[in-house]
Amino acid sequence: MSDRKEPRGTVPTNRRNFLKAAGAGVGSAAVLAGLNGSATAASGEPIPIGCPAPLTGIVAADGIEFRRGLELAAEEINELGGILGRPVELHFVDTESKGDDVVIQAAQRLVDRQNVHALITGYNLETGTALFDVVADASIIAMHANTVAIHDETVKSEPDRLWGTFQIDPPEIFYGVGFLDFVKDIEAKGQFERPNNKIAIITGPGTYSVNIANAMRDNAANYGLEVSLYETVKVPISEWGPTLAKLRADPPAIIAVTHFYPQDQAQFMLQFANDPTNSLVYMQYGASLAAFRDVAGEATEGVVYATVIGALQDEIGKAFSKKYIARYGANSSPNSGGQTYQALHSYAVAAALAGGSGAPYEEEQNKAVANRLKNLIYRGPMGTYRCVPDTLSAYCYPSQTNDPSLGMPHIFSQVQDHKSDGVLIAPVPYDVASFKTPGWMKS
DSSP states (O other), X not given: OOSOOOOTTOOOSOXXXXXXXXXXXXXXHHHHHHHTTTOOSOOSSOEEEEEEEOOSSTTHHHHHHHHHHHHHHHHHHHHTTTBTTBOEEEEEEEOTTOOHHHHHHHHHHHHHHHOOSEEEOSOOSSOSOTTHHHHHHHTOXXXXXXXXXXXXXXXXXXTTTOTTEEESSOXXXXXXXXXXXXXXXXXXXXXOOOSSSEEEEEEOSSHHHHHHHHHXXXXXXXXXXXXXXXXXXXXXXXXXXXXXXXXXXXXOSEEEEOOOOHHHHHHHHHHHTTSOOSOEEEEESGGGSHXXXXXXXXXXXXXXXXXXXXXXXXXXXXXXXHHHHHHHOTTOOHHHHHHHHHHHHHHHHHHHHTTSOOOTTOHHHHHHHHHHHHTOEEEETTEEEEBOTTTOBBOEETTTOSOGGGSEEOEEEEOSSTTSOOEEEESTTTOOSXXXXXXXXXX
């Protein structure tokens, strides 16, 4: 590392190397290599980054992947010289798959005890605003993937206070109509012919699941669909008999399960497979995790699922997934780990561009980092992260932009082999396969 120190608020002066590196590839490796200049090793004072995540409890399958994604990203960033020569140092607190109170306590502990410069996590089982007061009071950055509209509404209402809290994916409001558009598209392509005009919608009690279910219900008629069943189940749930009895008594063309716990979805498919209805089955998010296929096995083949933040199956996404699985094993889930992986990389770029990160209560410097994040266009394995200025959430492709290079894709996948990850079937240009009629459906 050079003895010459750059003052805070500036970046290394080797602009030629930066521009050359930035144009050499996609992602933070090229950018950080240029910004770090001659800092080939991260030997300065560590930059503490905190992660309040559900490492135990009902959604621990995701929480463990959030930790892994951060660990992998931190290793890569530090190998490149860290953030302007300072290594990233990770700190974790378990939120135990619980609600706002536990998430707030975990975040506060990371600020008070570890002096973290940023909080980066996937989702927690909270209202979607648990981090807001902690982050605003400490004047630091937070990046999360709670995927909720309440984030957008709250940030828009208090922009001068909530300048530092970013949602690294689009909110859930795009899921409902996005799914109906997907069905319309595969029908237009002749890949799916509905046996009737009925759709059954099954949700859990959480705001996220309910908002998606309500959007499907409220817009179904616009797509020529009649809601034959709208049911809210308790969570967690392992016995699906009563719900399945209703479905079998009045079989719909489409079953949409917006309750997202993978183990509960797996039990649904195991019990559904005993006497399946002639229905397309859609599962919200949870089916993207390896745990879903591990539990339900062959019963998962044919299931369609979606996420607004998932690993793509293009050159960048496949390279990441290969590296991730090689590191953490065949049962690991790049779709989950990639969320925090991409977030930390984008944070590192923004902080380097801002001349460094800020500790708690260093508002001016952290506002400089936030400004870089607001204006960053970052292409990683999950697609393009670009921030909506007044909500601090990611733009959604194709719902908010028709340019795939300017929005994070709402991707649809299908389990076509239970021994492998689902294949991406929409949207263009990210699709690598076509929808296949599930084996349980009549031709």
